Amino acid sequence: MCVTETDVTIVLPTYNEAENLPLVCEEINDVLKGYKYEILVVDDNSPDGTWKVAEKLGRKYPLRVIRRYSKLGLSSAILTGFYNAKAEFAIVMDADLQHEASALPKMLKALKEDGCDLVIGSRYIANGTIDRAWPLKRRFDSKLATLLARPLTSINDPMSGFFGIRKSLIEKMDQNWLLIGYKLLIEILAKMDGMLKVCEIPIQFKRRVYGETKLNKKEVFNYLKLICKLYWRRLF
Numbered sequence: 001m002c003v004t005e006t007d008v009t010i011v012l013p014t015y016n017e018a019e020n021l022p023l024v025c026e027e028i029n030d031v032l033k034g035y036k037y038e039i040l041v042v043d044d045n046s047p048d049g050t051w052k053v054a055e056k057l058g059r060k061y062p063l064r065v066i067r068r069y070s071k072l073g074l075s076s077a078i079l080t081g082f083y084n085a086k087a088e089f090a091i092v093m094d095a096d097l098q099h100e101a102s103a104l105p106k107m108l109k110a111l112k113e114d115g116c117d118l119v120i121g122s123r124y125i126a127n128g129t130i131d132r133a134w135p136l137k138r139r140f141d142s143k144l145a146t147l148l149a150r151p152l153t154s155i156n157d158p159m160s161g162f163f164g165i166r167k168s169l170i171e172k173m174d175q176n177w178l179l180i181g182y183k184l185l186i187e188i189l190a191k192m193d194g195m196l197k198v199c200e201i202p203i204q205f206k207r208r209v210y211g212e213t214k215l216n217k218k219e220v221f222n223y224l225k226l227i228c229k230l231y232w233r234r235l236f
Helices: 021-031 050-057 074-083 101-112 136-149 167-172 184-191 217-235
Strands: 008-014 037-043 063-067 089-092 118-122 163-166 198-202
Touching (some): 008 050, 021 050, 050 063, 074 167, 089 101, 101 163, 136 217
Parallel strands (some): 118 198
16 A cells, blocks of 8 residues: 555546536535545536636645546546545545535545445445435436446446545556446446455435536447446456
């Protein structure tokens, strides 16, 4: 394990989250008081200037910005954040306030004290919930996506975008990443099936505060493409 003074790196992949970013950073700071933490914003050159907002927030919080000069996708943004984390323990969460920052101490404890290699904030275990305002179609799509991933993993919520892992494990993994679409977790689970101690903790999944969802037909197609490629790797 690498020697570091930082307890945890919180990775925030962003694209057009200028309004939400100050709010999520404030939430993170409130729940991680007493920890040596850093926020690492990985921004895909957001047209709304999210990276500029992040740079200003860096004067108030322990925050760094990686600005990428094209839209390279969520999965690669997360991986970039993990590789560049100062801490051994890195947790990724959405910057749109759908993930509750209050779960961060529990997730860090699972990684640091409970011996978990990978911790997942789950909507689909006991005490996990989804905001009632979340559209029925989105709920159906999420459940269907989880069902399609079932042959690859037994994890209850492999579609979660809220998870933490040891940086050293990411660095030791096979680096032949597919990085298709926005679901890096399912690729990690497929790569390391049965080789990691995985812990799931319940979260309350909330609705977005500002801005629009990034889920569209292209991302649905990308997910199906990713699943097919992961099936192929598993079989051959």
